[in-house]
Amino acid sequence: MSLDPGYLARMAERGPFTRVVVARVQGSTPREEGAAMLVWPDRCEGTIGGGALEFAAIAKARAGMEGLETVPLGPAMGQCCGGAVTLAYERFDTQRIARIEGAWHARPVGGAGAAPLAVTRALARARDRGAAPPLLTGAWLIERVAPPATPVWIWGAGHVGRALVGTLHPLPDLAISWTDSGAERFPEAIPQGVTPLIAQDPARLVPLAPATARHFVLTYSHALDLELCHRLLGHGFGTLGLIGSASKWARFRKRLRALGHSDAQISRIACPIGDPSLGKHPQAIALGVAAALVRDLNEAGAAETMGMRAG
Incomplete structure (x- = not known):
């Protein structure tokens, strides 16, 4: 409301x-x-x-x-x-x-x-x-x-990135930034309200993200995914989701520890993203991610409303 x-x-x-x-x-x-x-x-x-x-x-x-x-x-x-x-x-x-x-x-x-x-x-x-x-x-x-829109950063314009943007962009109160390394990786038509950010090294865009942003890391490169997680852990974030399997996440945890991050910091990263019961199709992953995000935002809004009524 x-x-x-x-x-x-x-x-x-x-x-x-x-x-x-x-x-x-x-x-x-x-x-x-x-x-x-x-x-x-x-x-x-x-x-x-x-x-x-x-x-x-x-x-x-x-x-x-x-x-x-x-x-x-x-x-x-x-x-x-x-x-x-x-x-x-x-x-x-x-x-x-x-x-x-x-x-x-x-x-x-x-x-x-x-x-x-x-x-x-x-x-x-x-x-x-x-x-x-x-x-x-x-x-x-x-x-x-309404307060400022919730910043959402989607790292990667591949199949899952496209499915996620297509699912999220109609939702109100989201400010979506979509990043990748080349213009050719994006679709010809970018949905209204979505800001494409192109950089040869997308990880260098991390300082531009608000500290409260919600991030989804799903690029074409495991090395880039790792670098993004590393930089985001140092930068700060609202939430951070990483696409990947259990074995990928185990390797990432080990490498992030070696980069100096504590287990408490690393545990803030959600991997895998979405709802595994829905399957691995890009659209199925996007549906699971979107459902979790909407649920989280609704719960936060309900808690705020209850606090106002209690006041």
């Missing part, structure tokens, strides 16, 4: 769009509060789920709808969920996105005017006590302004 001005600004390069948000749920529903999609005349990004619900919402967004709409999923859509959702339709362009600032962004949906007392109080509690406000208060949306 966060609003990312940087992400919306990139999306606005395609032209103004309508953002459809699940603002409130009652009972069983396809998606949770805060789920959103962006709708242009010729494309969509994201999903609010529900099949018929989403199809109808897209049509209304393209017809220019703004404001709030409550939909009983059974009677109105013939869906088996049985619950109800309130959808918020908002039109965004570059000027409106530029007005998003502060830790929380509150605005009326499909209207204007001064914030009512309930919204003012909710914002004060969020600011002073860290209490997360409700997403929908009256006819006002209150969303947390």
